[in-house]
Amino acid sequence: MLELYHQGSSACSAKVRFALAEKRLEWVSRYVDILKGEQFDPQFLALNPKAVVPVLVHGGAVIPESTVICEYLEDAFPEHSIYPASPLERARVRAWTKAVDEELHPACSALTYIASHRHTILRHGAGSFDEFLAHGPAEGREARTLKWQWIRTGFDAPGAADKIRLYDAYLHRMDRDLAGREWLVGDGFSMADAAMAPYLNRLAALSMEGLWRGGRLPRLERWFERVRERPAFAPALIEWVPDDLANEMRENGRRSWPDVAALLGIA
Numbered sequence: 001m002l003e004l005y006h007q008g009s010s011a012c013s014a015k016v017r018f019a020l021a022e023k024r025l026e027w028v029s030r031y032v033d034i035l036k037g038e039q040f041d042p043q044f045l046a047l048n049p050k051a052v053v054p055v056l057v058h059g060g061a062v063i064p065e066s067t068v069i070c071e072y073l074e075d076a077f078p079e080h081s082i083y084p085a086s087p088l089e090r091a092r093v094r095a096w097t098k099a100v101d102e103e104l105h106p107a108c109s110a111l112t113y114i115a116s117h118r119h120t121i122l123r124h125g126a127g128s129f130d131e132f133l134a135h136g137p138a139e140g141r142e143a144r145t146l147k148w149q150w151i152r153t154g155f156d157a158p159g160a161a162d163k164i165r166l167y168d169a170y171l172h173r174m175d176r177d178l179a180g181r182e183w184l185v186g187d188g189f190s191m192a193d194a195a196m197a198p199y200l201n202r203l204a205a206l207s208m209e210g211l212w213r214g215g216r217l218p219r220l221e222r223w224f225e226r227v228r229e230r231p232a233f234a235p236a237l238i239e240w241v242p243d244d245l246a247n248e249m250r251e252n253g254r255r256s257w258p259d260v261a262a263l264l265g266i267a
C-alpha cells in the first residue's frame with residue numbers, strides 16, 4: 001500500500017500527487033494540515049523530523065523529500081513512465097527538479113506565506129509554531145526561522161523581494177526554454193513538467209496570472225494551458241485544496257498582487 005502524508009495547497013505534495021496520477025497509481029491519503037501545525041505532532045515528527053510534507057510510506061518504508069519520492073515511484077513502478085528514456089533527457093529533467101528543490105520551492109514558500117498563508121496562520125493562532133521554533137529539532141530549523149519572519153513581517157521580511165524576483169526569473173527561463181517545443185524536456189510530458197506545474201498553479205491560485213498573461217510570457221501561458229488539460233491535473237492539483245483555503249488564497253493573493261507587480265515592474 002502507498003500512503004501519502006500531504007496537504008492540499010503544498011506544492012511539493014501536489015507534485016507527488018501529479019506523479020502518482022500520471023502513473024495511475026492508487027494511494028491512501030494521510031492529510032496533515034500544515035497551516036494548523038499538524039506537522040509538529042509527535043507521530044508525524046517520527047516520520048519526518050524536518051516537519052514537512054510530503055512523506056510517502058510504502059510497505060512500512062518511510063520516504064521523505066518530494067523529488068526522491070517521485071524517483072522512487074518511477075523505479076518501483078516503471079509502467080506509465082514519467083522520465084524520458086535517453087540519459088541526456090533524464091539529466092535535463094533532473095536539472096529542473098534540482099532547481100525546484102534548491103531555488104524555486106524556497107522562493108514559492110516565501111511568496112505564498114507573505115501573500116497569503118501568514119494571514120491564515122495568524123488567524124488560527126500561531127502557538128504551535130512558536131513552541132516548535134523554541135523546542136523543535138535542529139533539522140529544518142533554518143527554514144522554519146525564515147518562515148517565521150515571513151509570517152510576522154510579510155513583504156518587509158529580509159530577502160523577500162529577492163525571492164519574488166527569483167521566482168519570476170524561473171518563469172522567464174521556462175518561457176525561453178519552451179521556444180519551439182510543447183514540453184520542457186523531449187517530445188512529451190515528463191517529470192520536468194510535473195515538477196514545474198505546481199509552481200504555475202500556485203501563482204494562479206494567488207490570482208497572479210498577470211505574471212505570464214497579457215503577452216508577458218506567451219509560451220509559458222500556452223504550456224500551462226496544455227498542462228491544465230491533462231486528466232491528472234485537476235484531481236492532483238485542484239481538488240485536494242479545501243474550498244475555504246482556495247478562496248482565502250485567491251482573495252489574499254489579489255490584495256498582494258499590486259505589491260508583487262510593482263516590485264517586478266508590471267504595469
Ligand SMILES: N[C@@H](CCC(=O)N[C@@H](CS)C(=O)NCC(=O)O)C(=O)O
Binds near residue numbers: 010012034052
Ligand atoms: N524539500 C522538501 C520540502 C518540503 C516542504 O517545504 N514542504 C512544505 C509544504 S510544500 C511544508 O511541509 N511546510 C511545513 C510548514 O510550513 O511548516 C520536499 O521537496 O519534499
